[in-house]
Amino acid sequence: MLRLEGVHAGYGATTVLHDVSLEVGAGEVVTIVGANGAGKTTTLRTVAGLLRPTAGRILFEGRDITRLSAHETVELGITLIPEGRQLFPDMTVRENLLMGAYRQAARDRRSGTLGQVLALFPRLRERLDQNAVSLSGGEQQMVAIARGMMARPKLLMFDEPSLGLAPIIVAQVFEAIDAIVGTGATVLIVEQNVFHTLKAADRGYVLENGQIVLSDTADALLDNDHVRQAYLGI
Structure with a gap:
């Protein structure tokens, strides 16, 4: 479904990604792991059309x-759930979710999709008329994920979905991601919580200093000595 071939990208005169190649097959869950500053978010932003x-x-x-x-990639079915949630704080949960159904392919089916995402996140049903700013961090992350699903994407990309959340909420977020994966969605996920993300993924890439240094099945990466020492503290 998605293929990057020798991609270089960055900000102004600063190159962050150096010859990055990776692929995501239809129905796969693929993760990119790496330290802060490795280029993970830059990779997602480049795929989304926010960077060229x-x-x-x-x-x-x-x-x-x-x-x-970016607006053209959205219309093709690529949705990015950004780091830090980036909700519309003074809009209600319902309004935030409906904003996710902006692309034409989703707009005509938004009522049915809204029912589906509320079934996945029943807590949001109770908060539909609350402003997003009044929600807890975990609830806001659920809104961000649900808003992304409202676009009915072919490829759903997550950027650090557990960032800043308490451990019990992190577990709930990954349960939600597992449920989304169970629907057959194609997912590309960037996450510093390497253990959780590799448990959720089929395959993974390790990005260091803007370059892919390892790629393998998720299980093999969990057993890889470099990954265990550098990212799992084992």
């Missing part, structure tokens, strides 16, 4: 999307 590669290609369902802007 300076070299290399990005293919989505066989189509070259390297030069497309």
Whole structure:
């Protein structure tokens, strides 16, 4: 479904990604793990069209999307759930969710999709008329995930979904991700909580200093000595 071929990207004169190649198959859950500053968020932002590669290609369902802007990638079915949730704080939960159904393919089916995401996140049903700013951090993360699902994406990308959350809430977030995966969704996830994300994934890539240094099945990466020492503290 998604393929990056020798992608270089960054900010201004600073190159963050160096010759990054990876792929995500339809129905797969793939994770990118690495330390702060490794280029994980930059990778997702580049796929989403928020950054434009300076070299290399990005293919989505066989189509070259390297030069497309963010609103064009959304219309193709790529949705990014950003780091830090980035909700509309003074809008209600319901309004935030409906904003997720902006693309045409989702707009016509938003009532049915809303029912589906509220079944997945029943706590949000009780808070539909509350402003997003009044919710707990965990509830806000649920809104962010549900808003992403409202777009009915073909590819759902998560950027640090557990960031800043208490351990019990982290477990709930990953339970929600597991439920989404159970629907057959294709997922690309960036997460510093390496153990949780590799448990949820089929395959993974290790990104260090803007370069892919390892790729394997999730189980193999959990057993890899470098991953265990560098990211799991074992």
